[in-house]
Amino acid sequence: QVQLVESGGGLVQAGGSLRLSCAASGVIRSINVMGWYRQAPGKQRELVADIRSGGSTNYVDSVKGRFTISRDNAKGTVYLQMNSLKPEDTAVYYCNADITPLVVGRSLMYWGQGTQVTVSS
DSSP states (O other), X not given: OOEEEEEOOEEEETTOOEEEEEEEESSEEEEEEEEEEEEOTTSOOEEEEEEOTTSOEEEOGGGTTTEEEEXXXXXXXXXXXXXXOOGXXXXXXXXXXXXXXXXXXXXXXXXXXXXXXXXEO
């Protein structure tokens, strides 16, 4: 009954920008941390950035200064603004959220379906 739906991926040239969006839907009591992971071919999935409900953020070193994570708590939506994109940013990006559904009473981890980001040189 709880789902994460993400959008905003695509193909851009190096130096360009994209903004990813991920919206949580369903009967939700609360949303704690929300974040973005990515997985490139042949590599492990890695945390790109996350954000707590109070607004504190974390970023992997490779994207600091280029990516910005934000959230709209009223909408249950998290965003990832990606600027100065590099070919090495190419990956499938997955939305992630720690959510407590109203009918469950305990937090569960949810994942979006993934969206492809391709950066050409």
